[in-house]
Amino acid sequence: xxxxxxxxxxxxxxxxxxxxxxxxxxxxxxxxxxxxxxxxxxxxxxxxxxxxxxxxxxxxxxxxxxxxxxxxxxxxxxxxxxxxxxxxxxxxxxxxxxxxxxxxxxxxxxxxxxxxxxxxxxxxxxxxxxxxxxxxxxxxxxxxxxxxxxxxxxxxxxxxxxxxxxxxxxxxxxxxxxxxxxxxxxxxxxxxxxxxxxxxxxxxxxxxxxxxxxxxxxxxxxx
Amino acid sequence: xxxxxxxxxxxxxxxxxxxxxxxxxxxxxxxxxxxxxxxxxxxxxxxxxxxxxxxxxxxxxxxxxxxxxxxxxxxxxxxxxxxxxxxxxxxxxxxxxxxxxxxxxxxxxxxxxxxxxxxxxxxxxxxxxxxxxxxxxxxxxxxxxxxxxxxxxxxxxxxxxxxxxxxxxxxxxxxxxxxxxxxxxxxxxxxxxxxxxxxxxxxxxxxxxxxxxxxxxxxxxxxxxxxxxxxxxxxxxxxxxxxxxxxxxxxxxxxxxxxxxxxxxxxxxxxxxxxxxxxxxxxxxxxxxxxxxxxxxxxxxxxxxxxx
Numbered sequence: 001x002x003x004x005x006x007x008x009x010x011x012x013x014x015x016x017x018x019x020x021x022x023x024x025x026x027x028x029x030x031x032x033x034x035x036x037x038x039x040x041x042x043x044x045x046x047x048x049x050x051x052x053x054x055x056x057x058x059x060x061x062x063x064x065x066x067x068x069x070x071x072x073x074x075x076x077x078x079x080x081x082x083x084x085x086x087x088x089x090x091x092x093x094x095x096x097x098x099x100x101x102x103x104x105x106x107x108x109x110x111x112x113x114x115x116x117x118x119x120x121x122x123x124x125x126x127x128x129x130x131x132x133x134x135x136x137x138x139x140x141x142x143x144x145x146x147x148x149x150x151x152x153x154x155x156x157x158x159x160x161x162x163x164x165x166x167x168x169x170x171x172x173x174x175x176x177x178x179x180x181x182x183x184x185x186x187x188x189x190x191x192x193x194x195x196x197x198x199x200x201x202x203x204x205x206x207x208x209x210x211x212x213x214x215x216x217x218x219x220x221x222x223x
Numbered sequence: 224x225x226x227x228x229x230x231x232x233x234x235x236x237x238x239x240x241x242x243x244x245x246x247x248x249x250x251x252x253x254x255x256x257x258x259x260x261x262x263x264x265x266x267x268x269x270x271x272x273x274x275x276x277x278x279x280x281x282x283x284x285x286x287x288x289x290x291x292x293x294x295x296x297x298x299x300x301x302x303x304x305x306x307x308x309x310x311x312x313x314x315x316x317x318x319x320x321x322x323x324x325x326x327x328x329x330x331x332x333x334x335x336x337x338x339x340x341x342x343x344x345x346x347x348x349x350x351x352x353x354x355x356x357x358x359x360x361x362x363x364x365x366x367x368x369x370x371x372x373x374x375x376x377x378x379x380x381x382x383x384x385x386x387x388x389x390x391x392x393x394x395x396x397x398x399x400x401x402x403x404x405x406x407x408x409x410x411x412x413x414x415x416x417x418x419x420x421x422x423x424x425x426x427x428x429x430x431x432x433x434x435x436x437x438x439x440x441x442x443x444x445x446x447x448x449x450x451x452x453x454x455x456x457x458x459x460x461x462x463x464x465x466x467x468x469x470x471x472x473x474x475x476x477x478x479x480x481x482x483x484x485x486x487x488x489x490x491x492x493x494x495x496x497x498x499x500x501x502x503x504x505x506x507x508x509x510x511x512x513x514x515x516x517x518x519x520x521x522x523x524x525x526x527x528x529x530x531x
Contacts, residue, residue: 163386171460
């Protein structure tokens, strides 16, 4: 899933400084799963904004709404009556950064992101998420025992651990596992260490962001 | 001869090589370079010029290499993959060779998190292994990565680094084997302090036949003080400084620690010369270039051999 986290309340308040009435929109997709922008988080942020504005003595109204997804125009359309009929001055989105971009495309009011979209990842334990994929556009994890060296090695090395790998940890931080240590142990357990003796060739990054903004087109699905 | 550098000539003639290192200044002062370089003159066969080491902005390695050439000294261009993509790397290699630089050390590079610009976007388009392959392809096939023929082929003596003390230990000789397969000519190791572990590493390397396929120069960094030794032991990932050296430095009064550090370095060099498969040393006297003559002379490595 796309993992995100909420921006600091101070930053969000600064965005909302000039508004009296806003629409706060959550998303039931990835950001609900990673507890950053679902119905619950919309409620918490709305309350926090109301309290802060009240303390400042400024009138402030927040309309709360959580959509099925914010990465599809049909769901974005659902808030049209609110945005166009209730005098909303701005929209604050709690989706990953796709959501606010869709909202901005559809509605003629300023749109603000309440979240920082951090990475494609998964949960490690309750309350902890980690990065697993960098969306390079050409998956190669099967060469590395199912562990992605691009997303999980700090230097995206494809041919083994750098000199900074110590005790299974990355030189960048003891909080980061050395991806190459994990790959080594995994390949050893699979009896495939021989595969790590081969030189992995230079990667074609044109399928990654380096080729420009990407698009997936499925001719078989087009209407 | 692949490149015909002084370093290659010494190594290929079977003589014990000595390389040094020069860290460029955090500014544009040429005098700093000249001063450091003069300490190394006649003491080492080739001088590594670091490439923004520890990700701290310094004068560019290629420019400093050119200054060394003008001084009649042989440089070894360190090149990392951290700050350049394959376009910049190949371009820099062509330019470096055009300036007369014949040795290049292929590195992935320290992560920018450690440096003075942790906010920087890093590159890592290719890794050190692939950089070795790139230089070799340019030299031996006369072709760029695109397949384009080089108009004038850069004939480099290709170096790389290894850290025998990084984990997983069992993979380290394998990683060296990959560098040899990629086309490396010489290797400079990370600073060695744990001699037993280095011996074990070299035994495996020799058993795998790797010492016959590349020249291995053992990395030595003299400890200037107990403080430095402690710092290296605790904060430099992948470095292994055994307690006995810390105790030894702690056992002498503070103003004699530098002298003791030099003694340790000289002893290490003597021990290393006895290890099978070691073709030379790489002396990294960090911000201590003026002590290099003393160390080299005490280790019996002076004068350096003449080459044609």
